Amino acid sequence: MERGTKDHAALAEAFNQDEEHVNWHDGALWWIRQKRDMAAKNIPEWEQLREAASRIKSNVLSNLHDYLLQFEDNLTKNGVTVHWAADAEEHNRIVYSILKAREITQMIKSKSMLTEECHLNEYLIERGIDVINSDLGEYIQQLDNEPPSHIVLPCIHKRKEEIGEIFHEHLGTEKGVSDPTTLTRFARWHLRDAFISRRAALTGVNFAVAETGEYVVCTNEGNADMGAHLSDIQIASMGIEKIIPKKQHLGIFLRLLARSATGQPITIYSSHFKKPRAGQEMHLILVDLGRSRQLGRPDFRDSLKCIKCGACMNTCPVYRKSGGLSYHNTISGPIGAILAPNLDMKKHADLPFASTLCGSCSNVCPVKINIHDQLYQWRQVIVQEGYAANTKVLGMKAMAWTLSSPGSYSTIGRAGRWVLNNIPFAINNKFNPWYKQREMPDGPKESFGEWYAKNQRENGAEKSELPLTRKPA
């Protein structure tokens, strides 16, 4: 869904209007990060698991062509119809044609970021097919006509009072009811009817096993299974990078996924779909949508290892304080910021800059993607290709000139300290974007260079040895 033409900074600014809400959002996600840490520390071989997962995914990327063929062959043997889609349009057309051929006008869908990327719901609704998102968070986002703000926690940016209001408006619950259990029970009752009555169900895919042709879908709510096992037509959509070579590799990935995502030992449901049940039809759509292009970018191909746990979002100081919707892309946060420029570099030129490059994302990633390095590398590419914002280009040029000239560096530094200490209002005002949501610090009295020169003068050269310098033995 379009968020207009505003960039990350502008959208983050809007999110920051409600300080109390932002603090709640920040704290809620940080608590999930802490639960992830506790879960990881319970597994002594956690780091070996991450390393193994990363290496399995390296093997997948290096042999994807053959694994896709093997997976397709096994799916076909299992009685599943396989489709291939190059882009969103083709994917949506395939889903529509499957439904249309059977005169189905209602479908129920479990969480699938890929179909969000493809804007499948909008496509089907325009053609007279009603779609319900059955994951509770996604259902709430759909009622509110907003995309998910987090890949695991779609409506983490909303307060329960807002959700109560949405339920009141769309589902007729009593006004003012915001108790999470009451609202969840109401949605359960409402969606049961949809599960029972709808003939077609679509799910995403977490892992696709080349060796056996089965695919695994992980949920906590059980919504993917309720849809799939009550449907006549079951459709699964997956990006081609979701392949893993062998079934035993699931042991590695399922030990990592839920612990990284929410700190749970495993998702409540890890469903292994292999063959249609008697009388049912199963379809699987393999979607490229830029994956094969990203595979050809040596600096960025490892982003395709992502297992969509969301740990990089929960830990990111920028994400926690700007909200997922400020990334104006289906996949938000640090991983979204390295995936999105591959899809449309101009539209997503701002995202690799929405980071402090602190590296926390890379440290929690269960498949060891070097996310912060890739953010930095995308910045080079975006500036070289001419997609950086003008202010950013000018700022970088000014910085390059200053840093390459010691004289101007010391003059500008002196001027900056004088301004901070003598006329702070010249900087602490709304015309300075760095002042927004921040307190500017007091300026130091002197720079290190000035202190060093003074120290040399006052104490003489032999006493001025820096305290951390060791004499050779």
Add this chain to the structure above:
Amino acid sequence: MSTRESILAAVLKNQPPASPLPDLSFFKGNRQDLASTYQAVFTSIGGSVFVVDNLAAVNARLLENFDSTKRLVTTLPDLGEPFDLLSKTADPRTFNDVELAVLEAQLAVAENGAVWLPEQRMGQRIIPYICQHLAVVVRAETIVPTLHEAYAQIGVGDYGFGAFIGGPSKTADIEQALVMGAHGPITMSVFILDRNTD
């Protein structure tokens, strides 16, 4: 060129040089105290665990907690009255009124509390999801330490569908408040069947 051929050609052209698969023989769980570890983990997830020495005890315990006038179903012929044996051919939608389903797992995983149910043990695929409450019998000797041992035992598996299930259906989508029974069962009980128990 078809879409399939063009995607495969692009992948072949862009994939990096071969990178070998890692050796996974290092990953082995601890075989000690499997039942008590399982019990602690599953309880922490929000499930209930009972250790029993026969199916009659399962039956008795369940009837204490559930209304026998409602629909109670099972795949276990020896569980006895008032549990109905599941029909494998009925329309899955007709199970919407099931209050309690009792199944037997092939194995359970101590480290994460999950039980493995291939579809043959579900009766029908929809059963462990559509029931209001789920109870699963786990033989003590089938508890394995981690998923690695579980997958080694499952192998390729002769099933069209199978699932690890590790607790009652849950959501925390509204302000991170944990609610049991999002779409599936509101409670899940595991009965560890240990014939060596006094």
